[in-house]
Structures are given as structure tokens and as C-alpha cells.
Amino acid sequence: xxxxxxxxxxxxxxxxxxxxxxxxxxxxxxxxxxxxxxxxxxxxxxxxxxxxxxxxxxxxxxxxxxxxxxxxxxxxxxxxxxxxxxxxxxxxxxxxxxxxxxxxxxxxxxxxxxxxxxxxxxxxxxxxxxxxxxxxxxxxxxxxxxxxxxxxxxxxxxxxxxxxxxxxxxxxxxxxxxxxxxxxxxxxxxxxxxxxxxxxxxxxxxxxxxxxxxxxxxxxxxxxxxxxxxxxxxxxxxxxxxxxxxxxxxxxxxxxxxxxxxxxxxxxxxxxxxxxxxxxxxxxxxxxxxxxxxxxxxxxxxxxxxxxxxxxxxxxxxxxxxxxxxxxxxxxxxxxxxxxxxxxxxxxxxxxxxxxxxxxxxxxxxxxxxxxxxxxxxxxxxxxxxxxxxxxxxxxxxxxxxxxxxxxxxxxxxxxxxxxxxxxxxxxxxxxxxxxxxxxxxxxxxxxxxxxxxxxxxxxxxxxxxxxxxxxxxxxxxxxxxxxxxxxxxxxxxxxxxxxxxxxxxxxxxxxxxxxxxxxxxxxxxxxxxxxxxxxxxxxxxxxxxxxxxxxxxxxxxxxxxxxxxxxxxxxxxxxxxxxxxxxxxxxxxxxxxxxxxxxxxxxxxxxxxxxxxxxxxxxxxxxxxxxxxxxxxxxxxxxxxxxxxxxxxxxxxxxxxxxxxxxxxxxxxxxxxxxxxxxxxxxxxxxxxxxxxxxxxxxxxxx
Amino acid sequence: xxxxxxxxxxxxxxxxxxxxxxxxxxxxxxxxxxxxxxxxxxxxxxxxxxxxxxxxx
Numbered sequence: 001x002x003x004x005x006x007x008x009x010x011x012x013x014x015x016x017x018x019x020x021x022x023x024x025x026x027x028x029x030x031x032x033x034x035x036x037x038x039x040x041x042x043x044x045x046x047x048x049x050x051x052x053x054x055x056x057x058x059x060x061x062x063x064x065x066x067x068x069x070x071x072x073x074x075x076x077x078x079x080x081x082x083x084x085x086x087x088x089x090x091x092x093x094x095x096x097x098x099x100x101x102x103x104x105x106x107x108x109x110x111x112x113x114x115x116x117x118x119x120x121x122x123x124x125x126x127x128x129x130x131x132x133x134x135x136x137x138x139x140x141x142x143x144x145x146x147x148x149x150x151x152x153x154x155x156x157x158x159x160x161x162x163x164x165x166x167x168x169x170x171x172x173x174x175x176x177x178x179x180x181x182x183x184x185x186x187x188x189x190x191x192x193x194x195x196x197x198x199x200x201x202x203x204x205x206x207x208x209x210x211x212x213x214x215x216x217x218x219x220x221x222x223x224x225x226x227x228x229x230x231x232x233x234x235x236x237x238x239x240x241x242x243x244x245x246x247x248x249x250x251x252x253x254x255x256x257x258x259x260x261x262x263x264x265x266x267x268x269x270x271x272x273x274x275x276x277x278x279x280x281x282x283x284x285x286x287x288x289x290x291x292x293x294x295x296x297x298x299x300x301x302x303x304x305x306x307x308x309x310x311x312x313x314x315x316x317x318x319x320x321x322x323x324x325x326x327x328x329x330x331x332x333x334x335x336x337x338x339x340x341x342x343x344x345x346x347x348x349x350x351x352x353x354x355x356x357x358x359x360x361x362x363x364x365x366x367x368x369x370x371x372x373x374x375x376x377x378x379x380x381x382x383x384x385x386x387x388x389x390x391x392x393x394x395x396x397x398x399x400x401x402x403x404x405x406x407x408x409x410x411x412x413x414x415x416x417x418x419x420x421x422x423x424x425x426x427x428x429x430x431x432x433x434x435x436x437x438x439x440x441x442x443x444x445x446x447x448x449x450x451x452x453x454x455x456x457x458x459x460x461x462x463x464x465x466x467x468x469x470x471x472x473x474x475x476x477x478x479x480x481x482x483x484x485x486x487x488x489x490x491x492x493x494x495x496x497x498x499x500x501x502x503x504x505x506x507x508x509x510x511x512x513x514x515x516x517x518x519x520x521x522x523x524x525x526x527x528x529x530x531x532x533x534x535x536x537x538x539x540x541x542x543x544x545x546x547x548x549x550x551x552x553x554x555x556x557x558x559x560x561x562x563x564x565x566x567x568x569x570x571x572x573x574x575x576x577x578x579x580x581x582x583x584x585x586x587x588x589x590x591x592x593x594x595x596x597x598x599x600x601x602x603x604x605x606x607x608x609x610x611x612x613x614x615x616x617x618x619x620x621x622x623x624x625x626x627x628x629x630x631x632x633x634x635x636x637x638x639x640x641x642x643x644x645x646x647x648x649x650x651x652x653x654x655x656x657x658x659x660x661x662x663x664x665x666x667x668x669x670x671x672x673x674x675x676x677x678x679x680x681x682x683x684x685x686x687x688x689x690x691x692x693x694x695x696x697x698x699x700x701x702x703x704x
Numbered sequence: 705x706x707x708x709x710x711x712x713x714x715x716x717x718x719x720x721x722x723x724x725x726x727x728x729x730x731x732x733x734x735x736x737x738x739x740x741x742x743x744x745x746x747x748x749x750x751x752x753x754x755x756x757x758x759x760x761x
Contacts, residue, residue: 079754083754157753157754158750226754230755232751232752232754236750237739237742237747241732241735241736244731244735245728245731245732248731248732249728252724273725274724490750506727507724
């Protein structure tokens with residue numbers, strides 16, 4: 001058959017590679033800053049935009065969507081055309097995809113630092129950006145499928161299945177989790193509330209880890225590890241079983257983030273069961289990656305690229321072993337809300353995503369610039385520095401987690417809690433410092449890579465496109481050798497897309513629908529009433545300042561938690577919470593029953609300077625809340641939106657809401673006056689105090 | 705717009721985890737058997753895809 005000439009474009013992969021490294025450095029810098037802030041609160045600089053609660057989402061979003069996201073796109077735009085023997089479908093769409101994504105990242109950083117957030121972890125971006133993400137993601141999909149449909153290789157290699165499944169699942173997750181009712185430009189409420197919101201959020205959050213941080217990087221592994229080792233993947237058979245079971249199981253495991261919470265018991269058990277099963281396909285993938293290097297271990301000693309891949313894949317194996325263990329309820333009782341979770345995700349982020357990216361970059365950049373790596377020695381140093389950084393990061397976090405667990409559950413012989421929360425915070429600070437140093441060292445390694453890669457690029461010349469030729473697809477398919485069942489689906493990309501969507505949607509439907517449908521799953525509590533307008537405004541400030549990044553609102557049914565924070569949380573308490581604010585980490589104490597615990601003046605002083613009320617606290621100061629007037633013009637639309645979402649405010653209440661708001665604010669201002677604090681009732685702090693004093697009080701009155 | 709409490713109840717909630725487990729189990733077994741019985745020639749062709757020579761130089 002006649003060969004057709006065409007070319008592979010290298011420009012778009014180069015753009016994405018540069019963006020990946022650039023945002024990687026930015027995201028890690030933000031991480032280093034917040035790590036030091038936990039040990040040295042003065043680093044919050046007393047400014048809204050530099051406070052932990054706002055920088056932490058910038059760190060997580062930058063690392064996940066900017067660093068890893070651009071890493072995924074680099075891999076796809078480089079490997080997809082080569083595996084399919086065709087050029088990318090559209091250069092224009094590729095450019096749109098690239099610039100669109102970078103624009104979203106910039107918008108995300110600016111808005112998150114300005115306090116525009118939905119308050120849902122890893123999905124913090126507000127609705128206009130959500131729409132932009134959808135648009136760019138669709139463009140990426142069109143470009144990917146256009147390429148697949150114009151291919152010259154009939155069968156899709158395993159890496160491409162992972163790309164397809166990732167694309168379709170991320171689309172589904174993003175859309176389902178972002179259904180929100182806009183109340184103004186840059187502010188919205190999710191349609192889900194309380195337990196449902198939590199379930200959808202962690203179904204999303206868990207699978208963002210699965211289908212953004214894991215499956216696309218497995219595709220990357222299946223392409224770049226064989227490339228770098230110059231030998232085929234260990235077992236293609238294993239990759240088939242591993243692919244289908246992985247995407248089948250992952251989607252179910254979300255509820256393991258909500259063990260011992262107010263989530264219905266059956267949903268918790270479902271999450272645990274599937275998380276345990278998930279160990280098998282995860283390790284199938286890890287072993288497939290590692291065994292690809294069988295007989296080539298001598299090369300690993302020489303080649304820094306393979307070293308990165310080996311440790312990267314091993315970290316994948318470690319964190320996917322840890323994951324199922326963490327989903328056992330007795331282990332989760334220790335790990336949840338603790339630094340263990342932080343260690344776990346960083347084994348994944350620094351080890352798996354980081355090292356796989358670095359390995360890919362050290363392999364790819366010299367090829368894009370048709371030269372050799374500037375310094376193999378520097379790359380090797382980067383490897384050792386990075387590995388040391390990970391160890392110094394993770395070990396103190398594991399240590400801190402167990403230490404704080406034992407302190408939390410220590411009782412005196414009289415049956416009282418032995419330690420105050422602040423005692424535990426204090427003993428954790430040295431571990432925070434060690435962790436921050438570990439992170440800094442890791443970042444140092446990355447900077448070494450930046451230098452090495454720039455030198456490499458300068459040494460060579462950029463190859464804009466590579467001319468190649470290949471035979472077109474024949475119209476009739478004649479199988480080579482015996483017929484193979486899976487080749488059927490490998491020849492049909494659209495079927496692959498539909499099958500993947502079916503498999504992941506099934507899990508989603510089984511997991512989510514029952515909680516939406518059944519009343520008995522969310523027992524309503526008659527004394528739980530909607531928030532007053534002032535409390536609602538205060539709650540939005542709580543969300544804006546990212547309080548959920550350090551404070552949970554979910555007391556688990558353990559003796560040491562109930563004694564420390566108050567009666568355990570019930571599902572019915574959260575029915576008006578759009579969004580839920582259960583949190584996932586307790587750097588500070590749980591706030592679910594904070595209302596009425598302290599006088600208004602305590603909160604006033606505490607927000608102004610936390611150490612004045614709680615010596616040794618690492619909480620930032622919030623001076624701007626005392627300067628800014630509350631934006632009362634938004635009350636109307638907020639109440640209206642809440643009623644639309646099912647919160648039982650009376651019809652037309654939004655028109656009178658500000659009257660009630662002012663009355664309540666003046667009451668708080670008057671109570672502060674008694675404690676010799678004079679402040680205008682219009683300030684933001686008043687509404688935050690109103691919200692803090694409300695938390696968990698509805699059900700308290702019922703118990704009495 | 706209200707997502708909660710559309711229906712008053714569904715009996716037999718345990719059907720959800722059971723169905724899912726059964727679905728996965730069947731699927732896994734069938735896939736494994738089919739994969740075992742695959743032609744080696746095809747497997748080798750697929751395996752070597754990333755290693756094929758891609759440029760003319």
C-alpha cells in the first residue's frame with residue numbers, strides 16, 4: 001500500500017511542557033509557604049490574600065490542575081499522534097486548549113486569593129471558571145477524538161484507553177459536582193446540601209485523584225517507561241484486566257472519605273469494600289510498570305530517567321496500598337482529619353506525579369531539541385535530592401499523625417481528657433517545620449531540573465515538526481493471526497468511550513442516587529432551622545476565608561471527640577448547608593458545636609489576635625474583617641437563591657431580610673459593648689460571630 | 705431544584721452494594737478468562753507499539 005507523508009507537531013507538547021514546569025514551581029512555592037505558615041503564623045502577613053485559608057487552595061489547585069494537568073497534556077499531545085501514526089487533529093484547537101487552560105489557571109490563582117471560592121475542596125473555582133473549564137475540556141476532547149478517528153493504526157494502545165477513560169470521567173465528575181446556582185458574578189451555591197453535598201463532593205474529590213492524578217499518568221507510564229527502557233511493557237494482558245477493573249472500581253470508593261461521619265452506614269461500607277478491592281488493579285498497574293524493567297536493572301543504575309520512573313511507580317504502589325488501608329474504619333479513625341492524610345497525598349503527588357513528570361521531561365526535552373541532556377549528573381543529583389525531600393516530608397507527617405492521635409485519646413484516671421487541643425498543636429509544630437524543610441528540599445531539586453533543561457534546550461535546536469510516513473488504514477480489517485476479543489473494542493474508539501462512561505456512570509448512579517431518593521437516609525430534625533440572614537452572610541465569610549482548610553464541622557461518635565467537641569454530628573443538622581463544610585483536616589479544633597461555647601467578645605478578640613485568647617495558637621489573624629463593612633446588598637439574592645434550593649424561608653422574606661440582619665447585628669454589637677468593645681454593627685466580623693455562635697446550637701436546645 | 709426527598713422510600717437498600725459487587729465480580733472473571741485465551745502474535749504487536757520507529761532519520 002502507498003505510504004502517506006505527514007508530520008508530528010512538537011510545538012504544542014513543548015508549550016505544555018514549559019507550562020507544566022513553570023506552574024509546578026509556582027504550586028510548590030505556594031506549598032512551601034503554607035507549610036511554613038503552619039509553624040510560623042506571622043508568615044500569613046496579616047493580609048487576606050496571603051493567609052493560609054486562601055493560599056492552600058491555590059497550592060492544591062496549582063499542583064493538581066496546573067502542574068499535573070499540563071503534564072497530562074504534554075504526554076497526550078506527544079504520544080497520541082505517534083501511537084496512532086497521524087498528526088494531531090487540529091493545531092488551532094491545540095492552541096486554544098493550551099492558552100485556554102493557562103488562562104483558567106491564572107484566573108483561578110487570582111480569584112482564589114481574592115476570596116472567591118465555592119468552599120468545596122479541589123473544586124473551589126467559581127461558576128464562570130467552571131464553565132470555562134468545561135469549554136476547554138470539550139475542545140481537548142474534540143482534538144483527541146479527531147486524532148483518534150483519523151488514525152493510521154487500527155488498534156488503540158493501552159495508554160490511549162487511559163486517556164479516553166480519564167477524559168470522559170473527568171468531564172462527568174466536573175459537571176455533576178459543579179451544579180450550582182449563581183447568585184452573582186463569582187458567587188454561587190451548590191444545589192446539594194449537607195450529606196448529599198458531602199457525598200457528591202467526595203465522589204468527585206476521590207475520583208479527581210483517580211482520573212486526573214492516576215489514570216492519565218498510568219497512560220503516561222505505559223508510553224514513556226517502555227520508551228525510556230527501550231523494551232515493551234511487561235504484560236499487555238495484565239494491562240487489559242488492570243485497566244477495566246481500575247476504572248470499574250475507582251468510582252465507587254468515594255465514601256471512604258466520610259467514614260464515621262453522618263453519612264448513611266451502607267454508603268460507608270460500600271466505599272470501604274470497593275477501596276479494598278481497588279488494591280488489586282492498582283498493584284497490577286504498579287507491577288506492570290516495574291516488571292517492564294526486568295532484566296534492565298543495570299540500566300536503572302546508570303540512567304536517572306529510569307530511576308525517576310522506578311521510584312515514581314513504587315510510590316504509586318505505596319500510596320495505593322495505603323489508600324485501601326486508610327479506608328478500613330479502624331485505621332481511618334486514626335488517620336482522618338490528621339496529618340496522615342497529608343503524608344498519603346504527598347507520597348502520591350511528590351513521588352508518583354512529580355517523579356513521573358520529571359522522568360518524562362528528562363526524556364522528552366532532549367528529543368524535542370535534538371540533543372543530549374545537558375548534565376546526567378545533575379539529573380541524578382535531582383533524583384537523590386527529590387527522594388530525600390519526599391522522605392523528610394512524609395516521615396514527620398506520619399509521626400505527627402500517630403502522636404496527635406495518642407494525645408487526643410489520652411484520658412486521666414479520673415476519665416477526663418488529658419490534653420487540651422492547643423497542647424497537641426504545640427507538640428506538632430516541630431514536625432511542621434521538618435515537613436516544610438522537606439518540601440523546600442524537593443523544590444530545590446526541581447529548580448536544578450529547570451536549570452538542566454534550559455541548558456539542554458540552549459544546546460540543541462528546536463525541532464518544530466518531525467516528518468514521517470505511514471500506510472493509511474485499509475477499509476477492510478484483516479486480523480493478524482487469530483481473532484482477539486479485546487481487539488474489537490481497541491478498533492472502536494467511540495465504543496471505548498461509551499463503555500468507559502457506562503462503567504464509571506454505573507458506579508456513580510449506584511452510589512449517589514439512593515441518598516437523593518430516600519428520606520430515611522437523611523432523618524430530619526425538627527429543631528434545625530435555616531440560618532438567619534446575618535448568619536448566612538457570616539457563613540459566606542467563613543467559606544471565603546477558607547476556614548474549612550483547618551477546621552472540621554463533623555464530630556465523630558468517639559468518646560474523645562464527644563468529650564472534646566460536644567455531641568456527635570447528625571445527618572439532619574446539615575440539611576440547609578449549601579455547601580457542606582465538614583472539612584477534611586483538623587489543624588484547629590472541630591467547630592460543629594462552637595455556638596455558645598464562648599462569649600461574643602472571645603470570638604472578637606480571637607479573630608483579631610488568636611494568641612490573645614488561646615496562647616500558642618498557630619491560627620492567622622484576620623484584621624480585615626474588622627475594617628470591612630458587610631455587603632448587605634447581596635442578602636436579598638442569597639435568601640432568594642437559598643429558597644430556590646429548598647431552604648424554607650417564607651415567600652418574600654428576602655425583602656425584609658436586611659431588617660432582621662441589622663437587628664441581630666446590633667444585638668451582637670451591644671453584647672460586645674458590655675465587654676467594653678465598641679465596634680460598628682456593620683463590620684464583617686459581626687456576621688462571622690453570629691455564624692460561629694449559631695453552629696450546632698439547634699440540636700443543643702433539643703437535647704435540653 | 706430541590707434534590708432531597710423526592711421519594712418517600714425505597715425498600716431493600718442492600719441491593720445496591722450487592723448488585724455492584726456481583727457486576728464487578730462477573731465482569732472481572734469474564735475479562736480474565738478472555739485475556740488468558742488471547743493470541744500471542746497480537747499481544748506482541750500491541751506491546752511494541754510505543755517502540756516502533758517514528759521518524760525517518
